[in-house]
Amino acid sequence: MTDRRTELAANLAQVEDRIAAACAEAGRKREEVTLIVVTKTYPASDVRALAGLGVRHVAENRDQDAAPKAADCSDLPLSWHFVGQLQTNKVRSVAGYADLVQSVDRSRLVTALSKEAVRAGRELGCLLQVAFDADASGRGERGGVAPEGIEELGDLVANAPGLRLDGLMTVAPLTGEYAGRPQAAFERLMDLSTDLRRAHPAANMVSAGMSSDLEQAVAAGATHVRVGTAVLGVRPRLG
Numbered sequence: 614m615t616d617r618r619t620e621l622a623a624n625l626a627q628v629e630d631r632i633a634a635a636c637a638e639a640g641r642k643r644e645e646v647t648l649i650v651v652t653k654t655y656p657a658s659d660v661r662a663l664a665g666l667g668v669r670h671v672a673e674n675r676d677q678d679a680a681p682k683a684a685d686c687s688d689l690p691l692s693w694h695f696v697g698q699l700q701t702n703k704v705r706s707v708a709g710y711a712d713l714v715q716s717v718d719r720s721r722l723v724t725a726l727s728k729e730a731v732r733a734g735r736e737l738g739c740l741l742q743v744a745f746d747a748d749a750s751g752r753g754e755r756g757g758v759a760p761e762g763i764e765e766l767g768d769l770v771a772n773a774p775g776l777r778l779d780g781l782m783t784v785a786p787l788t789g790e791y792a793g794r795p796q797a798a799f800e801r802l803m804d805l806s807t808d809l810r811r812a813h814p815a816a817n818m819v820s821a822g823m824s825s826d827l828e829q830a831v832a833a834g835a836t837h838v839r840v841g842t843a844v845l846g847v848r849p850r851l852g
């Protein structure tokens with residue numbers, strides 16, 4: 614094994630232990646939680662090493678970085694999740710490699726994703742990104758739709774050709790009533806998921822929790838955690 618592969622294997626084992634411990638603590642089965650490794654800013658060689666270590670889900674937040682990496686790694690058995698704020702002019706590219714877009718937060722984006730998914734002949738899974746720090750405009754600082762907007766946006770996705778409504782995603786907010794209280798935010802997300810599933814029973818994914826708060830997400834009931842730093846190391850630049 615190369616040094617990097619050894620390092621990734623050790624980090625991955627630690628994250629595995631954390632998820633397993635959090636599941637045990639919460640009385641949940643380990644299989645109820647899927648690890649998504651956020652590979653943004655790291656090279657395709659790391660993605661390849663991670664796939665060799667058994668990782669099956671990776672996430673990226675910028676199309677410019679993700680598109681060439683996904684092309685490089687197209688021979689690997691990976692699901693690609695797009696988790697960043699998405700401009701409509703990047704949608705055609707993203708629809709070419711992403712299996713899931715976790716950052717769906719406005720109707721214009723739904724329209725664009727649907728058009729490009731159909732064009733590419735692919736089905737795109739969609740998570741609605743929920744913002745708990747949304748301002749009067751109904752949008753969060755780092756994207757996301759306010760809780761009040763979930764029902765309408767969810768119906769839109771569910772009825773859009775080429776798209777599949779898979780559930781909800783959030784990032785623990787830095788401001789607002791949930792600042793510094795990730796578990797409370799994740800529990801609220803679970804309640805919103807329960808509401809959504811009344812109309813859309815199959816939309817049962819709940820993506821929450823990152824390197825610093827994955828335990829709180831597992832405790833709240835998240836089905837997917839998105840972990841970057843704890844597996845790959847501190848990112849060299851903001852991403």
Ligand SMILES: *Cc1c(COP(=O)(O)O)cnc(C)c1O
Nearest residue numbers: 651674696823824839840841842
């Ligand atoms: C970068 C990122 C993560 C991973 O964050 P870490 O703190 O590095 O684990 C998770 N979700 C989203 C949306 C991200 O942009």
